[in-house]
Amino acid sequence: MKRFANVLLCASALSMLGTAALAEEITIATVNNGDMIRMQELSSTWEEMSGHTISWVVLEENVLRQRVTTDIATGGGQYDVMTIGTYEVPIWGKQGWLVSLNDLPASYEIDDLLPAIRGGLTVDGELYAAPFYGESSMVMYRTDLMQKAGMTMPEAPTWSFIREAAAAMTDKDAGIYGVCLRGKAGWGENMALLTATANSFGAKWFDMDWNAQFDSPQWKEALTFYIEMMNESGPPGAANNGFNENLALFQTGKCGMWIDATVAASFVTNPTDSQVADSVGFVLAPDNGLGKRGNWLWAWSLGIPAGTQKAETAKAFVEWATSKEYLALVAENEGWANVPPGTRTSLYENPEYAKVPFAKMTLDSINAADPQNPTVDKVPYVGVQFVAIPEFQGIATAVGQQFSAALAGTTSIDDALANAQALTTREMQKAGYPK
Amino acid sequence: MARAVSTRRKLIVTLLAWTIGIAIFFPILWTVLTSFKTEAEAIASPPSLFFFDWTTENYAAVQSRSNYGLHFSNSVIISLGSTLLGLLIAIPAAWSMAFVPGKWTKDILMWMLSTKMLPPVGVLIPIYLMFRDTGLLDSRLGLVIVLTLINLPIIVWMLYTYFKEIPVDILEAARMDGAALWSEIIYVLTPMAVPGIASTLLLNVILAWNEAFWTLNLTAAKAAPLTAFIASYSSPEGLFYAKLSAASTMAIAPILILGWFSQKQLVRGLTFGAVK
Numbered sequence: 001m002k003r004f005a006n007v008l009l010c011a012s013a014l015s016m017l018g019t020a021a022l023a024e025e026i027t028i029a030t031v032n033n034g035d036m037i038r039m040q041e042l043s044s045t046w047e048e049m050s051g052h053t054i055s056w057v058v059l060e061e062n063v064l065r066q067r068v069t070t071d072i073a074t075g076g077g078q079y080d081v082m083t084i085g086t087y088e089v090p091i092w093g094k095q096g097w098l099v100s101l102n103d104l105p106a107s108y109e110i111d112d113l114l115p116a117i118r119g120g121l122t123v124d125g126e127l128y129a130a131p132f133y134g135e136s137s138m139v140m141y142r143t144d145l146m147q148k149a150g151m152t153m154p155e156a157p158t159w160s161f162i163r164e165a166a167a168a169m170t171d172k173d174a175g176i177y178g179v180c181l182r183g184k185a186g187w188g189e190n191m192a193l194l195t196a197t198a199n200s201f202g203a204k205w206f207d208m209d210w211n212a213q214f215d216s217p218q219w220k221e222a223l224t225f226y227i228e229m230m231n232e233s234g235p236p237g238a239a240n241n242g243f244n245e246n247l248a249l250f251q252t253g254k255c256g257m258w259i260d261a262t263v264a265a266s267f268v269t270n271p272t273d274s275q276v277a278d279s280v281g282f283v284l285a286p287d288n289g290l291g292k293r294g295n296w297l298w299a300w301s302l303g304i305p306a307g308t309q310k311a312e313t314a315k316a317f318v319e320w321a322t323s324k325e326y327l328a329l330v331a332e333n334e335g336w337a338n339v340p341p342g343t344r345t346s347l348y349e350n351p352e353y354a355k356v357p358f359a360k361m362t363l364d365s366i367n368a369a370d371p372q373n374p375t376v377d378k379v380p381y382v383g384v385q386f387v388a389i390p391e392f393q394g395i396a397t398a399v400g401q402q403f404s405a406a407l408a409g410t411t412s413i414d415d416a417l418a419n420a421q422a423l424t425t426r427e428m429q430k431a432g433y434p435k
Numbered sequence: 436m437a438r439a440v441s442t443r444r445k446l447i448v449t450l451l452a453w454t455i456g457i458a459i460f461f462p463i464l465w466t467v468l469t470s471f472k473t474e475a476e477a478i479a480s481p482p483s484l485f486f487f488d489w490t491t492e493n494y495a496a497v498q499s500r501s502n503y504g505l506h507f508s509n510s511v512i513i514s515l516g517s518t519l520l521g522l523l524i525a526i527p528a529a530w531s532m533a534f535v536p537g538k539w540t541k542d543i544l545m546w547m548l549s550t551k552m553l554p555p556v557g558v559l560i561p562i563y564l565m566f567r568d569t570g571l572l573d574s575r576l577g578l579v580i581v582l583t584l585i586n587l588p589i590i591v592w593m594l595y596t597y598f599k600e601i602p603v604d605i606l607e608a609a610r611m612d613g614a615a616l617w618s619e620i621i622y623v624l625t626p627m628a629v630p631g632i633a634s635t636l637l638l639n640v641i642l643a644w645n646e647a648f649w650t651l652n653l654t655a656a657k658a659a660p661l662t663a664f665i666a667s668y669s670s671p672e673g674l675f676y677a678k679l680s681a682a683s684t685m686a687i688a689p690i691l692i693l694g695w696f697s698q699k700q701l702v703r704g705l706t707f708g709a710v711k
Contacts, residue, residue, distance in 0.1 A: 027656050032670040037500070055656040060669035063651055070559060070652060076567050078655040188671070243672050248478040251674075261672065273475050273674070 022051070024313045026080040029057045029068050031300065034266075035133050035340045036083065039321055042329055046320045052313050061188075068305075072097045077307040080314040084129060084303045086120040086371070090388045092303070093123035099304040099311055100126040101318065108319055112344045114363075117299045120371045120382075129301035130322040133263070134342025136365035137196060137285050137295045140250065140268055141257040144279040145169045145176065149256075159200070159225060159286045159294070162257065166233035169256030178233035180255040181226070184242035185404035187396035192296055192385040193259070194403060195396075198222040200287050200294035202376040205387050205424075210380060210433035212424035214399075214417050223417065227407055239408035251275060259285060261298070262365055265358035266337055282361040284368060290376050296385035297369035299342065342366050395427050463687070469680035470494070477676040493681035501664055503685060510660035510689075512575050513650070514643035517582035518636055521590045524583070526632070529594035530620055534603060544595065547588040555585070555648045566653060573655040581653065582643045589642070590635055597631030598624070630700070637697050644690045661686040 030036045036058070043054055057079070059067065068082045072092060084092070092098050102125075104110060110118075110127070117134040121127055139157065146153050149168035154161065166178030182193045195205070203218035213219065230238050233256075235249060243260060247267060250258045251274040258264070271277040285295035302318045304311055320326060327347055330339045336353050341362050347353050348363045374384045381387040386396070399420040406416035428434055469477050471489045497503070532540050562581065563572075571577030601624065609623040625632065647662040654663060665686050668679040694701065 029655070032667055032675070033673045040500070057655050057659070057663075058667040059651075059663070060666050061671050063666050063669075067652055070563055074560065074563050074567060076563060076572055078572055244670075244674055247674055248480075251475075252478065252480050254480070263672065267673070275475075 023053070024310050025053045025055055026310050026313050026317060027055045027057060027078065028081040028083075028317070029059065029064060029079045030083040031061045031064055032058050033263075033300075034338075035263075036300070038330060038334065038338065039132070039326075039340075042326075042333065043317075043321075045329060046317060049320075050313075050316060052316075054317070072305045072307070075307040077305070077309065079305060080308045080310045081317060082303050082305060083132070083300055085301070086297065086299050087383065087386050087388060087392070089121045089129045089301060089303065090123050090382060091390055093126065093128035097306050098128040099306055099308070099315070100128060101130055101304075101315070102127055104130075104315070104319055108323060109346075112324070112346050114343060114345060114366060116297060116366055116369060116371070117343060120297060120299060121301055129303035130318050131299040131301045131343040132322055133340035134297075134299040134366055135261050135263045136297055136342070136362065136369050137193070137260055138262050138265075138361055138365045139257055139259050139283045139285060140264065141165075141281050141283070142169070142253075142255070142276060142279055143281045145256045146281070153281060153283055156284045156293075157286045159197075159288050162259075162286050163225070163229045163232075166229060166257060170233045175254055176256060177235040177249075177254060178256040179229060180235055180241065180246040180249050180258045181230060181238070182242055182246065182260070183230070183234075183239040183404055183407045184245070185397065185400040186242070187386065187393050187400060189242045189400065190404055190407075191396045191400040194223070194226065194400075196285070196296040196385045197226060197294040199375040199384065200285075200290065200292045201225070202288075202290050202292075204375045204377055204379050206380060206428075206433075208378065208380050209435045210428060212421050212428060214421035214424060219417060220413065223403060223406065223413055227413060230407060239404045259294070262341065262358065262362040265362065269337075269357060280357075282358050284361070284365060292374075292376055293368050295365050295369055297366060297371055298385070389433075391427055391431050391433075395424050398423050398427075463691070466680045467684050469677055470684045472677050474674055474677045477680070478674055493677045494685070496678055497668070497681045497685065501667065501682075503664065506659060506661045506664040506686075507689070509575060509658055510644055510662075513578045513582060513658075513660055514640045516575070516579035517586065517643045518639040520579060520583045521587055521639060522632065522636065525587060525590040525594050525635075526625070527620065528591050529598050530624060532591070532595050533598035533601075534606060544592065547591060551585075551588055559652060562649075563653070572653060573658050575658045577653060578650060578658060578660075581649045582646055585646075585649070586639050586642055590639055593635045593638070594628070594631065597628050597635075600631075601627050634701050637693070637701050641690060641694065 040056055047053055071078050117131045121129045141153055151165050170178040182190045184190055201218050201222035203222050204213050207213055246258055249255045250268055253276050268274050268280050269277050285293045287293045304314045308314055327339050337356050353359055369384050371382050371384050386392055402416040402419045405411040406413050470493055472487055476487050566572045566577050606619055609619050650660050650662045665682050668675055668682040
């Protein structure tokens with residue numbers, strides 16, 4: 001009996017040694033937002049389940065982008081999993097910098113991923129990143145102020161209705177402004193909103209020969225509309241406002257309408273932080289009667305750099321963190337309203353999730369965006385609120401500075417557009433795009 | 436009458452000094468106050484200066500989410516390591532430039548300073564590749580080397596200025612007494628330059644502590660100092676101002692305390708030789 005016990009002990013010790021030898025530590029780089037922090041907190045479940053451990057690098061979005069881009073471009077190998085956006089995936093996938101995820105097991109149910117989101121993460125049939133959460137943009141509005149203004153918000157408003165409603169809701173003496181929109185310069189700040197808005201006015205960044213199009217009447221109409229509406233009904237200093245500034249204004253009851261990321265819905269309806277949580281409504285982003293809405297499409301996704309030595313462990317983590325099981329785990333711990341939205345069809349078929357007030361509008365907004373055909377005319381690029389080329393970040397930030405200056409009134413709309421046209425043409429010619 | 440004018444002038448100067456001092460200190464005070472607010476109070480308009488429900492929940496949240504001890508020890512090792520290594524190289528260099536100047540000494544000094552004018556991002560990729568090939572990425576040794584190199588021009592310049600103030604006759608007397616080169620530097624020059632060396636050391640520790648380009652770009656999880664700790668609480672999509680303020684307060688507190696206790700030394704060192 002004693003001998004049998006010894007054999008058992010040795011066997012269990014050997015098996016533990018085996019597990020320890022297989023256990024790996026992976027390094028994950030991610031952004032600092034609510035959903036990602038929740039993933040960090042819940043990841044101990046995966047660590048216990050798999051025997052592997054995780055080392056986290058959490059950074060502000062722009063710092064993270066700079067760091068992971070440097071690392072992946074030089075093959076630094078510092079990270080095993082990276083949080084990347086829909087802008088990076090097509091560019092990095094084409095360069096061969098990311099590990100393909102096409103071989104994820106059948107239990108992952110890859111066909112359950114929302115087609116619009118999956119399409120944005122696929123290059124030549126290869127899925128290069130798994131979506132962690134997806135977002136579009138929509139109109140968030142104060143139902144009480146709308147009622148007070150004697151108007152009814154349609155489910156799919158036009159830009160002219162938004163302008164009219166904004167003017168009716170504005171009460172500058174009471175510190176209430178009809179509409180809050182991004183004005184802070186940056187390719188991911190004002191240019192995300194303005195590019196998506198311009199799409200709905202029929203404007204585009206480039207024609208089929210990659211010539212800049214800021215001298216088109218559509219861009220002038222879109223920019224003029226935006227600046228005039230903001231001057232009439234926007235908050236003071238709007239040229240410095242980004243997502244956070246507008247969120248603070250909306251949560252403290254200073255905005256009638258806010259057109260921004262669908263992910264903001266969970267913030268503005270959270271009574272702990274929002275003073276207007278019980279009087280917020282959601283509708284689709286506006287259109288201009290041309291068949292395109294002014295909403296964008298974005299997904300924060302988990303990708304595996306091709307230089308990692310721990311691809312299998314990294315893949316196991318990505319599979320877990322973007323699975324249906326993970327969504328259920330979040331729901332169990334934090335409630336359905338906190339489940340990462342916009343990635344799986346099955347989530348929107350779940351009757352529990354359907355009770356979340358912004359669930360349907362988020363899905364409808366995501367489905368209304370088409371990254372392959374972002375604007376009215378045919379264009380040579382992919383991306384709704386961005387153009388998926390490496391030069392875009394630099395060019396769009398410079399263009400964003402021109403448009404922000406026009407909103408602040410330090411330059412005219414015509415000059416801002418002329419400068420945008422000149423600098424975009426110069427940079428694109430330097431990069432050798434125009435045919 | 437003269438006394439009255441003098442008192443009034445004194446009062447104005449004192450008031451002006453206090454106003455400037457408070458204006459400079461206000462952002463730090465605001466950060467500390469915000470760190471004790473809830474996220475909702477942090478964005479309240481109009482904001483409350485002192486009358487709010489004080490809470491330490493942000494400090495608890497930051498502690499539970501991040502390994503402050505690791506980031507803090509990395510900051511201490513990197514800033515002290517790079518400063519000491521820098522002094523080891525800079526003292527002999529400044530000695531030779533101050534006491535045995537050559538034809539090109541002034542040009543070399545200017546060239547050294549000009550390297551500070553180069554935008555760091557311009558050399559990011561070559562340095563990143565060198566670090567990758569030598570296994571120095573995400574290592575404290577790598578950061579010590581980089582921070583030593585980027586702060587070396589300032590250390591050499593400061594020490595050169597202090598050494599120029601020391602009468603060369605004393606060194607010559609030591610040489611006549613038979614002191615060799617290293618004995619002269621260690622036993623004669625260094626003790627006389629202690630105030631200058633101390634203020635150089637303090638300034639360099641502060642510069643290295645606050646350096647946020649290389650420390651963010653060359654580290655990941657293991658060697659990340661407090662600059663990375665702060666960056667992990669900043670977010671363009673989400674209001675985490677109270678938590679960010681708590682993280683910032685925890686990051687700046689050690690260097691603020693060090694600066695407070697050594698300000699006399701620091702000011703003396705920085706103004707040394709400025710007024711003759």
